[in-house]
Amino acid sequence: MVDPVVIVGGAMGGLRTAESLRRSGYSGPIRVFGEEPHAPYNRPPLSKEVLAARVDHAAVAFPQGDATADVEWNLGTRIEHVDLARSVVVDERGDEHPYSGVVVATGLRSRHLDLPAMPTSGVHAVRSLDDAIALREVLTPGTRIVIYGAGFIGCEVAATANKLGAEVIVVGKGPVPLLRPLGAQLASDIQSRQEAHGVKFFMNSRITRVIGGDRVESVLLDNGVEIWCNAFIEAIGSEPNVELLDDNDVDLDDGVRVDQNLRITRADGTPWANAFAVGDVARFPIPRFSDRIRRVEHWNVPTEMARKVGKVLAAQINDAPDLEAETSKAFDPIPSFWSDQFEVSLLAYGLIDEADRVELLEGREGSECVYGYFMGDDLVGVCGVGMRSAVMAYRTKVGR
Amino acid sequence: MLKIHVDMEKCQHYGQCVFEAPAVFHLNDEDKLEYAATADDSQRDDIQLAIEVCPMQAIKFVE
Numbered sequence A: 001m002v003d004p005v006v007i008v009g010g011a012m013g014g015l016r017t018a019e020s021l022r023r024s025g026y027s028g029p030i031r032v033f034g035e036e037p038h039a040p041y042n043r044p045p046l047s048k049e050v051l052a053a054r055v056d057h058a059a060v061a062f063p064q065g066d067a068t069a070d071v072e073w074n075l076g077t078r079i080e081h082v083d084l085a086r087s088v089v090v091d092e093r094g095d096e097h098p099y100s101g102v103v104v105a106t107g108l109r110s111r112h113l114d115l116p117a118m119p120t121s122g123v124h125a126v127r128s129l130d131d132a133i134a135l136r137e138v139l140t141p142g143t144r145i146v147i148y149g150a151g152f153i154g155c156e157v158a159a160t161a162n163k164l165g166a167e168v169i170v171v172g173k174g175p176v177p178l179l180r181p182l183g184a185q186l187a188s189d190i191q192s193r194q195e196a197h198g199v200k201f202f203m204n205s206r207i208t209r210v211i212g213g214d215r216v217e218s219v220l221l222d223n224g225v226e227i228w229c230n231a232f233i234e235a236i237g238s239e240p241n242v243e244l245l246d247d248n249d250v251d252l253d254d255g256v257r258v259d260q261n262l263r264i265t266r267a268d269g270t271p272w273a274n275a276f277a278v279g280d281v282a283r284f285p286i287p288r289f290s291d292r293i294r295r296v297e298h299w300n301v302p303t304e305m306a307r308k309v310g311k312v313l314a315a316q317i318n319d320a321p322d323l324e325a326e327t328s329k330a331f332d333p334i335p336s337f338w339s340d341q342f343e344v345s346l347l348a349y350g351l352i353d354e355a356d357r358v359e360l361l362e363g364r365e366g367s368e369c370v371y372g373y374f375m376g377d378d379l380v381g382v383c384g385v386g387m388r389s390a391v392m393a394y395r396t397k398v399g400r
Numbered sequence B: 001m002l003k004i005h006v007d008m009e010k011c012q013h014y015g016q017c018v019f020e021a022p023a024v025f026h027l028n029d030e031d032k033l034e035y036a037a038t039a040d041d042s043q044r045d046d047i048q049l050a051i052e053v054c055p056m057q058a059i060k061f062v063e
């Protein structure tokens, strides 16, 4: 019997990999291990619709077709270790599962504050469906919540909670929210719009203590200000789930390093032939933008990566003649993201955070418009407030 | 013949589907999604890709 393809991580990246393997002609066994108890579901609604309505898993689950009907799902099962040299994964019970190919799609987990004496309840994060459902219980009219972190998730949760009638205070380290992902102009525009709806911002601030015993009572900022609250949300970023690859010859510095075919690489840069990583956990080159090897936390990226891995791995296992053609084409996606906060609906392409300069390309600041993000003379990203068709027209123009 | 349905309550007109299956989906002059409710079988893979990339998961095949 042939060993199955093992996919570790039962979320979007894992599901799309299974679909792509089937679409690419791999018909052997596929075994997925996912730590969460839920079948793959869509995360973006967690900071939006799932907080605002009593919806459950069914409302966010990815529809699955015939292609994945015979995939073996081991949900609620954590993989402790992948042994790349022996081609086996070890689950939390210590059982070993051999593989012909392995795809690591373990994503990220929320980063937590490292402060002494944290209260035992009232502290929330938003990464999983269970997180969102727990948070929704406390977002009632009149509650006062402090959100620490002014990135996309912090700002989206702020907008949703404000709409639900909660009093929302965002504490952020930088001068304006969303500075790194959007640049100063657009970032301050969004802050003003959020403030017009009643969201308060304490920027250039750090939280030095979260006060409360069995419930959160207040947070203390580094400038001495104390803000009382009923709930506290940590939205201070995330870290890649890479520990399962410890004790292998790999590079795990901020994500699993992979090559242009998304094969996990050894410390010397050569790839492991039958081990891949996809999604938020992977650190990969995107030649069209820069020489940097980096992670990209955008929704379309796991799907693009899964398509590539499915093709390469299927061709490799089937000993197909198109393997050579597939592996000589470097993975080179155009990342895209969107974000909705109040009446602002953003759509972006490219890698905005690589830019050193921002220019208004179309429209009017503070209203519907398109910003261009440049690294030297190269347009590396565009972001539109509204103006969909205009933004879409730039999609193929980003990159060097 | 394939039948396609887009839940217009969910669709936020992000236009991601347009890149995958331009023969089926497009944004009109007002940047709103328009699509063909039926398509030839040869479009199956493209439409499947559009289903995968739709951020709102608004597209499906109708049996």
Ligand SMILES: Cc1cc2nc3c(=O)[nH]c(=O)nc-3n(C[C@H](O)[C@H](O)[C@H](O)COP(=O)(O)OP(=O)(O)OC[C@H]3O[C@@H](n4cnc5c(N)ncnc54)[C@H](O)[C@@H]3O)c2cc1C
Residues within 6 Å of the ligand: A008, A009, A010, A011, A012, A013, A014, A033, A034, A035, A036, A042, A043, A044, A045, A046, A047, A077, A078, A079, A080, A105, A106, A107, A108, A109, A126, A127, A128, A153, A241, A244, A278, A279, A280, A281, A297, A298, A299, A300, A302, A336, A337, A338, A339, A340
């Ligand atoms: C609240 C929220 C809102 C978002 N909104 C947007 C948005 O508006 N626009 C946008 O572009 N992007 C958005 N994103 C980002 C997008 O959802 C991610 O890029 C995407 O979910 C990444 O998918 P993934 O499969 O790589 O990883 P994940 O979704 O993180 O999945 C990894 C899975 O692997 C499992 N796992 C981890 N370790 C193990 C192990 N050892 N063994 C077994 N299983 C394991 C985890 O439990 C998890 O289920 C948002 C993300 C969040 C959390």
Ligand code: SF4
Residues within 6 Å of the ligand: B006, B010, B011, B012, B013, B014, B015, B016, B017, B018, B025, B033, B053, B054, B055, B056, B057, B058, B059
């Ligand atoms: S990708 Fe989805 S949300 Fe976007 S226009 Fe198409 S159907 Fe609508």
